Structures are given as structure tokens and as C-alpha cells.
Amino acid sequence: MTEISHYSQVWSHRSPRGRLMLWVGWLALVALFVWCWKLMTADTIWFFVADAPKQAADIGSRMIPPRWSYLPELMQPLWDTINIATLGTIGGVIMAVPVAFMAARNTTPSATILRPLALFIIVASRSINSLIWALLLVTIIGPGLLAGIVAIALRSIGFVGKLLYEAIEETDVTQIEAIEATGASSAQVLNYGIVPQIMPAFWGITVFRWDINIRESTILGLVGAGGIGLKLQASLNTLAWSQVTVILLLILATVVLSEWVSARIRHAIL
Amino acid sequence: MLTLSGLSKTYKTGDTALADVTLTVPEGQILGLIGPSGAGKSTLIRCINRLVEPTAGEVTLGKVNLVGLGKSELRRQRRRIGMIFQEYALVERLTVMENVLSGRLGYVPFWRSFLRKYPGADVQRAYQLLDRVGLIDHADKRADALSGGQRQRVGIARALAQDPELLLVDEPTASLDPKTSRQIMRLLTEICAERGLPAIVNIHDVPLAQQFMQRIVGLRAGRVVFDGSPDELTEATLTTIYGEEDWNEMRRGDEEQAKAEADARERMEALAQ
Numbered sequence: 093m094t095e096i097s098h099y100s101q102v103w104s105h106r107s108p109r110g111r112l113m114l115w116v117g118w119l120a121l122v123a124l125f126v127w128c129w130k131l132m133t134a135d136t137i138w139f140f141v142a143d144a145p146k147q148a149a150d151i152g153s154r155m156i157p158p159r160w161s162y163l164p165e166l167m168q169p170l171w172d173t174i175n176i177a178t179l180g181t182i183g184g185v186i187m188a189v190p191v192a193f194m195a196a197r198n199t200t201p202s203a204t205i206l207r208p209l210a211l212f213i214i215v216a217s218r219s220i221n222s223l224i225w226a227l228l229l230v231t232i233i234g235p236g237l238l239a240g241i242v243a244i245a246l247r248s249i250g251f252v253g254k255l256l257y258e259a260i261e262e263t264d265v266t267q268i269e270a271i272e273a274t275g276a277s278s279a280q281v282l283n284y285g286i287v288p289q290i291m292p293a294f295w296g297i298t299v300f301r302w303d304i305n306i307r308e309s310t311i312l313g314l315v316g317a318g319g320i321g322l323k324l325q326a327s328l329n330t331l332a333w334s335q336v337t338v339i340l341l342l343i344l345a346t347v348v349l350s351e352w353v354s355a356r357i358r359h360a361i362l
Numbered sequence: 363m364l365t366l367s368g369l370s371k372t373y374k375t376g377d378t379a380l381a382d383v384t385l386t387v388p389e390g391q392i393l394g395l396i397g398p399s400g401a402g403k404s405t406l407i408r409c410i411n412r413l414v415e416p417t418a419g420e421v422t423l424g425k426v427n428l429v430g431l432g433k434s435e436l437r438r439q440r441r442r443i444g445m446i447f448q449e450y451a452l453v454e455r456l457t458v459m460e461n462v463l464s465g466r467l468g469y470v471p472f473w474r475s476f477l478r479k480y481p482g483a484d485v486q487r488a489y490q491l492l493d494r495v496g497l498i499d500h501a502d503k504r505a506d507a508l509s510g511g512q513r514q515r516v517g518i519a520r521a522l523a524q525d526p527e528l529l530l531v532d533e534p535t536a537s538l539d540p541k542t543s544r545q546i547m548r549l550l551t552e553i554c555a556e557r558g559l560p561a562i563v564n565i566h567d568v569p570l571a572q573q574f575m576q577r578i579v580g581l582r583a584g585r586v587v588f589d590g591s592p593d594e595l596t597e598a599t600l601t602t603i604y605g606e607e608d609w610n611e612m613r614r615g616d617e618e619q620a621k622a623e624a625d626a627r628e629r630m631e632a633l634a635q
Contacts, residue, residue: 269413270451270517274524275440275468280475284464288455 154333162335166323166342172237173319174346176312177305180244185298187245188252195253196260198268199286210253217250222308226317240317244305252301259293260286295361303354310343363388364410364528364560369419371405371584379405381584383419387528390558392551394565394575394592398604402584403564407530410562411443412436423528441468444521446550448533450513452520454506458497461505461516462488465523484523491519495549511542518550529554529561535570540619543567547574568600569616 106114193199195210225243233239268285276284313321320339327335364387371380379402387393395403408414410421412428421428428439444465452461466484467475474480480488492498495515500508505516514534521529534550535543551574554561565571571578572592580588580603588599 264454266447266449266451267453270445270447270520271453271464271467273411273413273440273443273445274465274520275437276464276475277437277467277472279472280467283472283476284453284456284460284467288453291455 151333154331155337157334158337158341159332159334160338162338163342166320166339169313169318169320169323170342170346173309173313173321174306176237176240176244176309176317176319177302177350180241180309181248181298181302181305183241183245184248184301185252188249188256191249191253192256192260193282195257198263198265199260199282210257214250214253214257217246217248218254219250220247222247223311223315226312227315230316235316235318237318240309240312240319243312243317244309247308248301248305251304252297255297256290256294259290259297263289292361296358299354299357299361303350306350307347310346363424364562365420365422366406366410367420367422369406369409369421370417371402371409371414372417379584380409380416383581383584383586385579385586385589387560387562390554390560392554392561392563392574392576394563394571394578395581396565396568396571396578396603397581399566401581403566403581404532405584406581407445407532407562407564410528410530411440411445437468441524442527444524444526444529446514446517446521446529446531446534448536450510450517450537452505452513452516455504457502457504458492458508458516459488459501462492462519462523465520468524488519488523491522494522494553495519510538511546514538514546515549518546518553522553526559529559531561531563533564533566535565535567541623543570544573550574567616568595 191210191213194201194206195214197203197207200207200210222243225246226239229239229243233242263286267289268281271281271285309319309321311321311324313319313323314325316322320343324336324339327333327339364385366383366385369380369383369385370378372378383402383406395406397403405414409416410423410428412421412431416429419429423439423442426439428436431439453464456464460478463478463480463484464475466480466488470480470484489498489501492501495518497508497512497515497519500512505513508516517534529550531550535546538546547570550561550563553559563571563575565575572595575592578588578590578592578595579586580599582603587602588595590599
């Protein structure tokens with residue numbers, strides 16, 4: 093072993109090359125920002141922008157006071173919206189569970205065929221927005237609640253499937269081995285070794301998705317898929333701004349409430 | 363009786379974990395498997411119930427060669443072999459009772475296990491085993507609510523619920539304190555003696571092995587380098603197994619632990635008076 097007689101007082105976190113790269117990286121970011129800014133402002137008509145505060149004040153004055161007498165009429169569509177979200181979530185979860193088990197590396201029955209298929213289902217479902225699903229489904233199965241429910245369900249498969257298959261892959265192998273070592277069948281290994289381990293994740297994901305779906309289902313009416321969005325569209329079309337205010341406040345209250353409920357449930361599970 | 367002949371395991375990475383191990387464990391014998399980390403102790407145990415697939419050799423339990431069995435036949439044979447794990451490997455979110463009853467999974471149809479409707483005899487036996495390991499009052503607690511020593515007792519009860527003909531025990535005390543370790547080893551050896559159950563126990567703690575085992579097999583780099591009674595385990599043989607420094611260190615460590623235990627006992631006695 094060699095003796096060290098002199099210890100340096102200088103130590104730097106990054107190498108000179110690293111410092112240079114960092115500096116170049118920041119420079120590139122600033123350049124990108126400047127370029128984007130120019131692009132953005134090129135097509136802006138500044139007359140309208142200058143006018144914006146006045147326009148906002150105008151609409152604001154029409155929105156106030158809210159027309160509270162409109163509220164009772166909204167209760168049925170609101171109930172529909174909550175039903176779309178809840179039934180859609182249930183449907184989505186039911187379809188997502190087998191997909192997740194097919195997609196997880198440790199449970200997939202066939203890594204060459206079924207796993208890629210399951211991953212494709214997940215990506216396809218996630219890449220299409222609920223509103224677009226609803227748009228498609230309204231033309232296929234006609235306007236109404238059913239289109240909304242199916243749209244929410246299809247959109248949920250990807251989200252629930254992805255998070256659930258990640259939870260399945262993160263399960264503790266020794267617990268599963270212990271069950272295998274007793275001579276259990278693969279269905280029993282699933283039931284005793286894997287399912288108990290993913291239960292908290294499963295309920296957490298489901299409630300979280302339900303919470304998101306409440307928010308998403310409020311706008312599905314815009315394309316004719318039922319719920320409170322229909323009323324919003326009707327009010328917007330007739331320029332009934334004081335009704336729009338009531339609807340927006342109601343949606344806000346519903347979302348706050350659903351978020352509170354989901355936070356409570358998740359807290360109770362974990 | 364368990365017979366291993368020419369058992370070898372080479373992992374895909376090219377590491378040889380076991381090389382031509384031949385070993386016979388007669389009825390009722392408790393065999394301690396010692397050796398440094400990476401000597402192949404865990405691999406040996408896992409090759410027996412084929413949680414790890416051996417590359418060559420035979421594993422014969424009674425009259426059945428376990429190597430080369432098909433999936434469903436292997437499942438049936440696994441019922442005969444109880445396994446106890448280092449980190450307990452209980453299903454943490456199931457209750458103690460469910461964990462013990464999971465030892466019966468190989469015997470009951472899926473619907474019974476799914477609905478938790480086990481035959482009365484199985485349930486009675488599970489209670490009996492929980493009583494034997496001193497946990498009858500904890501039957502309905504969740505496994506993750508128990509302490510390390512208690513969890514390992516559940517692990518023992520689960521293995522025994524299988525009505526095994528052989529116990530495989532993988533580092534049963536590695537996560538436990540010295541006192542609990544001794545209690546667990548005592549319980550294990552007592553239970554094996556009661557039932558005439560043979561056991562292979564992986565153990566890295568040499569003094570513990572000498573205290574509780576009837577026979578000791580030393581593994582080094584996947585080969586058997588010692589096979590004899592605990593008394594025959596001299597400094598020279600330990601050196602062939604571990605190399606000089608390692609085991610001296612270990613023995614010294616154990617003396618310190620024993621002293622600490624004795625000290626604690628004295629303090630407790632002083633407090634009791």
C-alpha cells in the first residue's frame with residue numbers, strides 16, 4: 093500500500109467536463125425559451141390581448157350574481173355524472189385486473205404473446221382521452237349515459253392496469269416462494285401469495301381513479317354523453333353566464349367532496 | 363430418508379453453486395449445513411424442493427426422485443417437504459391462522475382455500491400447532507403485527523401443518539437476536555425429536571450449530587468439505603471450511619453475545635429480587 097503524505101484542500105463536486113456540460117445545458121434551455129417566446133408571440137393579435145381585462149370584466153359581470161334558482165334543476169344531471177364515474181370505474185377495474193395479471197412479468201401466462209397484447213391494451217386505453225372515447229362512443233351507441241360510462245371504463249383500463257401490474261411486479265418473492273413450497277397450485281399461489289400483497293395498492297388505485305373519473309365525467313356531456321356537461325353546454329350556447337357560474341361552482345364542490353372522500357378512504361386502507 | 367447424489371447447480375451466469383454433492387439424511391436426523399456466504403447452502407436446500415432447478419444429479423425422498431418430475435407431480439411431492447425461511451416469508455397481510463392453514467394448500471381444492479373453508483381436522487390441527495409453538499392467543503392477529511421470534515414460530519407451524527416427512531430450514535435465526543435464536547433452535551430440535559422428523563438446517567452461526575445439531579456438513583464453494591459430528595469440528599476443520607480469520611472472529615463475536623446475555627440475565631434477576 094502506498095503512503096499518502098499530502099492531502100489536497102481542493103475537492104469539486106463535478107469534473108471540468110461536467111461543469112461545461114451543465115453550462116451548455118442551461119444555455120440551450122434559455123435559447124429554447126427565447127425561441128418559443130418569439131414563435132408564440134408572432135401570431136398573437138395584441139389588440140385582443142390589450143382588450144382582455146375589459147372582456148374578462150364584462151363576462152365576470154354577467155356571471156355575477158349566480159342564478160341559484162337554477163340549482164334544483166342540476167341535481168339530476170349531477171347524480172347522472174356521479175353514476176357515470178362510479179359505474180365507469182367499476183367496469184374499468186373489472187376489465188383492468190386480468191389485463192394487469194397478463195402484463196406483469198411474474199404472473200403473465202405467456203411472455204411472448206399475451207404480455208405484449210396486454211401492454212398494448214394499456215397503452216391504447218391511456219393514449220386516448222375520455223372525451224375522445226366519448227365522442228367515438230356517442231356516434232357508435234348513441235348519446236346518453238351508457239356512452240359516458242363505457243368511455244370512462246375504457247379510459248380507466250390503462251390507468252388501473254398499469255399501476256396494478258407495477259404493484260404485482262413489486263410483490264415480495266419470498267412470500268410467494270413460501271406458498272409454492274407448500275405444494276399449492278398456481279391459482280392458490282395467486283390467491284394466497286400475490287393477492288394479499290397487492291390489496292392495498294388495488295384499493296388505493298381504484299379510489300384514486302374514481303376521484304379522477306368524477307372530474308372527467310363532468311365534461312363528457314359536452315359531446316352528448318350525459319351528465320352535468322350537457323347542462324353546461326346548453327348554458328354556454330344560450331350565453332346564460334349566471335347559470336354557467338352555478339354549474340362551475342357545483343362541479344367545484346363535487347370535486348372537492350370526491351377528493352376528500354378518496355383521501356379518507358385511502359388513508360383508512362394504507 | 364433423503365438421498366442426494368451428484369447434485370450440481372450452475373447458474374446461467376456461469377457461477378457454480380453446487381458441485382457434485384452426495385449426501386444421505388436418515389430418519390430423525392437433524393443436519394446442520396455450515397459454510398461461508400456464497401458456499402451454496404441456500405442453493406442446496408432449494409434444489410431439494412426445486413425452488414431452484416438443479417442442473418444435474420438426483421434428489422430422492424423415500425422412493426421418489428424429485429428431479430425431473432412434472433409440474434403437478436412436483437406439487438404433490440412438495441407437500442412432503444416443509445420449508446422454513448430466513449426472513450420468515452409469512453404472507454404479511456394474512457392472519458396467523460391463514461398463514462398456518464396455507465400449509466394445507468396442497469391438500470385442499472381451490473374453492474376451499476379461496477373461501478377459507480378448511481376441513482375441521484385441518485383447523486383443529488392448526489390450533490394444536492399454534493398451541494405447540496405458543497401462539498394460540500395470536501391466531502387472529504395479522505402476521506405483520508407479530509415480533510420476529512413470533513413470526514418464525516408461525517413459519518414453523520406452517521411447515522408442520524403440511525405433515526412433512528422432511529424439514530428444510532434456511533437460516534432460521536439470521537434475523538433474530540441471540541436469545542430468541544436459541545429459543546427458536548430449541549423449539550425446532552424439540553419438534554423434530556418429537557416426530558422423528560429429519561431436517562436440514564442452514565446455519566452460519568457455528569457455535570449455535572454445534573449446540574443444537576446432531577451432524578454437521580461443511581460446504582465450501584459448492585463442495586462438501588466436512589461431514590461429521592459437532593465434536594469433530596476442530597479448529598483445523600473450521601479453517602478448511604471458512605478460512606482462518608472468519609471463524610475466529612465469529613467465535614469471539616459469539617462469546618461477547620453470551621457474556622451480554624449472561625449479564626442481562628443477572629440484571630433481570632437483580633431486578634426481580
